[in-house]
Amino acid sequence: MFKSKTDDAIRPVTPDDRAEWLRLRGLLWPDESNAHAAEIDGFLAAPAPGAQVLVLETAPGRLGGFIELAERAFAEGCATSPVAYVEGVFVEKGLRRRGAARRLVDAAVIWARDAGYHELGSDAYSDNRTGRRLHLDAGFEEVAHITCFRLPL
Numbered sequence: 001m002f003k004s005k006t007d008d009a010i011r012p013v014t015p016d017d018r019a020e021w022l023r024l025r026g027l028l029w030p031d032e033s034n035a036h037a038a039e040i041d042g043f044l045a046a047p048a049p050g051a052q053v054l055v056l057e058t059a060p061g062r063l064g065g066f067i068e069l070a071e072r073a074f075a076e077g078c079a080t081s082p083v084a085y086v087e088g089v090f091v092e093k094g095l096r097r098r099g100a101a102r103r104l105v106d107a108a109v110i111w112a113r114d115a116g117y118h119e120l121g122s123d124a125y126s127d128n129r130t131g132r133r134l135h136l137d138a139g140f141e142e143v144a145h146i147t148c149f150r151l152p153l
């Protein structure tokens with residue numbers, strides 16, 4: 001458990017968090033809402049090697065944020081393989097600008113190091129100012145700018 005000065009705590013997700021994790025995931029990735037329940041149930045039943053989810057518990061039965069981590073064979077700018085990777089970090093609107101995301105990232109760094117990884121990769125849209133600042137302030141270095149393309153088939 002990663003304790004703070006406040007009452008809320010950062011800890012690994014448990015099956016009891018299913019509904020709250022589903023709610024928060026839907027806020028972060030609304031376009032993919034159909035896939036969330038199956039992905040959550042898959043993780044809770046048998047997480048993939050190197051997968052971890054840390055949640056911010058604000059009250060019993062209530063979550064205010066999460067950070068999802070996965071193992072990736074390769075990540076942009078990383079020299080080791082495999083690496084831990086931040087797949088998503090989210091804090092609910094009413095709880096923002098109090099350092100919650102930074103605490104989630106710091107807890108993820110500790111988790112990844114303890115799990116034996118040598119690098120933690122992540123990404124953010126270049127116009128996501130808070131997301132970029134969050135990473136830079138937590139010690140990440142910017143390693144690439146990528147343009148994504150799509151060709152309908």
Ligand SMILES: CC(C)(COP(=O)(O)OP(=O)(O)OC[C@H]1O[C@@H](n2cnc3c(N)ncnc32)[C@H](O)[C@@H]1OP(=O)(O)O)[C@@H](O)C(=O)NCCC(=O)NCCS
Pocket residue numbers: 028089090091092095096097098099100101102103123124125128129130131132133134
């Ligand atoms: C990005 C996100 C996770 C940040 O969550 P957060 O809990 O507000 O983040 P933090 O509080 O740790 O830091 C955010 C800002 O609050 C500031 N802050 C932190 N503690 C503070 C405090 N006690 N008082 C005032 N400001 C504070 C930080 O300096 C930072 O400011 P900056 O953007 O000017 O650098 C959140 O906005 C979010 O969920 N956004 C949607 C999803 C998203 O974009 N995810 C990130 C993808 S990379």
